[in-house]
Amino acid sequence: xxxxxxxxxxxxxxxxxxxxxxxxxxxxxxxxxxxxxxxxxxxxxxxxxxxxxxxxxxxxxxxxxxxxxxxxxxxxxxxxxxxxxxxxxxxxxxxxxxxxxxxxxxxxxxxxxxxxxxxxxxxxxxxxxxxxxxxxxxxxxxxxxxxxxxxxxxxxxxxxxxxxxxxxxxxxxxxxxxxxxxxxxxxxxxxxxxxxxxxxxxxxxxxxxxxxxxxxxxxxxxxxxxxxxxxxxxxxxxxxxxxxxxxxxxxxxxxxxxxxxxxxxxxxxxxxxxxxxxxxxxxxxxxxxxxxxxxx
Amino acid sequence: xxxxxxxxxxxxxxxxxxxxxxxxxxxxxxxxxxxxxxxxxxxxxxxxxxxxxxxxxxxxxxxxxxxxxxxxxxxxxxxxxxxxxxxxxxxxxxxxxxxxxxxxxxxxxxxxxxxxxxxxxxxxxxxxxxxxxxxxxxxxxxxxxxxxxxxxxxxxxxxxxxxxxxxxxxxxxxxxxxxxxxxx
Numbered sequence: 183x184x185x186x187x188x189x190x191x192x193x194x195x196x197x198x199x200x201x202x203x204x205x206x207x208x209x210x211x212x213x214x215x216x217x218x219x220x221x222x223x224x225x226x227x228x229x230x231x232x233x234x235x236x237x238x239x240x241x242x243x244x245x246x247x248x249x250x251x252x253x254x255x256x257x258x259x260x261x262x263x264x265x266x267x268x269x270x271x272x273x274x275x276x277x278x279x280x281x282x283x284x285x286x287x288x289x290x291x292x293x294x295x296x297x298x299x300x301x302x303x304x305x306x307x308x309x310x311x312x313x314x315x316x317x318x319x320x321x322x323x324x325x326x327x328x329x330x331x332x333x334x335x336x337x338x339x340x341x342x343x344x345x346x347x348x349x350x351x352x353x354x355x356x357x358x359x360x361x362x363x364x365x366x367x368x369x370x371x372x373x374x375x376x377x378x379x380x381x382x383x384x385x386x387x388x389x390x391x392x393x394x395x396x397x398x399x400x401x402x403x404x405x406x407x408x409x410x411x412x413x414x415x416x417x418x419x420x421x422x423x424x425x426x427x428x429x430x431x432x433x434x435x436x437x438x439x440x441x442x443x444x445x446x447x448x449x450x451x452x453x454x455x456x457x458x459x460x461x462x463x464x465x466x467x468x469x470x471x472x473x474x475x476x477x478x
Numbered sequence: 479x480x481x482x483x484x485x486x487x488x489x490x491x492x493x494x495x496x497x498x499x500x501x502x503x504x505x506x507x508x509x510x511x512x513x514x515x516x517x518x519x520x521x522x523x524x525x526x527x528x529x530x531x532x533x534x535x536x537x538x539x540x541x542x543x544x545x546x547x548x549x550x551x552x553x554x555x556x557x558x559x560x561x562x563x564x565x566x567x568x569x570x571x572x573x574x575x576x577x578x579x580x581x582x583x584x585x586x587x588x589x590x591x592x593x594x595x596x597x598x599x600x601x602x603x604x605x606x607x608x609x610x611x612x613x614x615x616x617x618x619x620x621x622x623x624x625x626x627x628x629x630x631x632x633x634x635x636x637x638x639x640x641x642x643x644x645x646x647x648x649x650x651x652x653x654x655x656x657x658x659x660x661x662x
Binding site for chain 1: 605
């Protein structure tokens with residue numbers, strides 16, 4: 183053991199010999215402007231993505247309502263929206279893709295890519311799918327399809343990040359008030375390799391019948407849940423798309439609605455017994471298709 | 479009816495245990511850290527840059543730190559944080575991990591590893607930098623920066639037991655990697 187510790191010390195010692203000074207307070211923004219490329223981040227492909235119609239239509243649709251933080255100022259990141267235990271700083275963002283109905287939810291270092299179509303199931307289980315390639319910095323990819331009655335929503339989770347210990351994907355039942363009942367419908371542990379999960383959720387037959395919540399939980403090496411996040415579908419009449427688009431970023435294809443603070447709460451979920459998790463439920467909103475600019 | 483299944487594998491039954499609040503230490507400001515954003519940043523600047531260097535290498539360390547600090551300042555004052563050091567350390571770790579995922583910070587400059595110490599093997603540095611970010615974060619804070627397990631846990635936002643596990647895994651991984659390199 184001592185040999186390894188000494189090896190670490192020597193390695194870091196060498197690194198520290200080359201440590202830069204670090205910018206002074208007055209130079210912080212100067213350094214950022216100078217060192218960053220014009221495209222700012224590898225996510226620049228998203229800047230070119232047209233905000234296509236999110237075709238969340240039909241009875242039994244699963245609209246994911248997504249919200250964001252303040253509009254991005256060119257060259258700067260969107261400030262964190264919240265700090266979620268286990269997930270760290272969270273900046274939920276939504277990007278509309280060129281493929282009809284596809285979207286990406288990025289939460290801190292976790293990117294969830296979803297897709298909805300106006301009919302049928304959109305299987306997304308191909309690990310070589312181009313959308314996977316485009317979101318390589320994402321931890322997970324989740325796709326869903328809004329469906330006609332009795333149809334299914336395909337959910338696939340593709341996990342890439344070797345640093346993440348585990349993510350548990352669960353489906354939690356909602357009642358007719360769109361509140362979580364606590365009953366876990368199904369649950370699966372996804373390991374931080376290239377696991378691809380393909381599953382399906384039966385959304386429901388009526389417009390006001392809630393589909394299940396998607397519950398994501400990050401776990402540490404010991405299997406302890408260190409954070410959880412709900413993606414909550416809302417009923418169609420709460421799909422408040424009109425107020426969701428911000429003008430400054432609309433041209434870039436981003437959707438920046440007015441924000442509501444996240445609910446930081448403890449939620450009791452109890453498949454087998456009383457259990458509470460520190461949980462943030464992010465109220466998420468998305469723009470209506472007609473409000474979203476398309477590429478010229 | 480719903481189902482989830484893992485392609486090519488049987489689904490595991492999830493056994494989840496409650497994880498307590500990781501933010502156990504609060505209400506303490508490091509002595510002498512300052513009361514204004516500039517004072518706080520100045521007090522933490524070198525420690526943050528060194529930490530970022532251990533995570534992403536010297537070429538990207540300053541950018542990581544400036545990004546993190548600017549991002550923080552755009553929405554809050556450092557002086558309003560109970561533990562600005564812990565907050566910024568965690569943010570540096572998250573930003574570093576994010577960049578490494580995007581492969582923005584993979585290469586070390588060629589001059590790294592050149593040292594006058596005849597006993598230093600540059601493959602050691604290579605092996606250390608090949609470890610995952612969280613293992614390097616833990617080993618840097620404990621073995622180089624002499625932080626206690628508890629303090630490191632707080633700076634990384636995890637439990638002390640997790641830090642011990644990280645250190646164990648890091649030593650094991652380094653040993654394995656060095657053995658592999660020596661066989662080449």
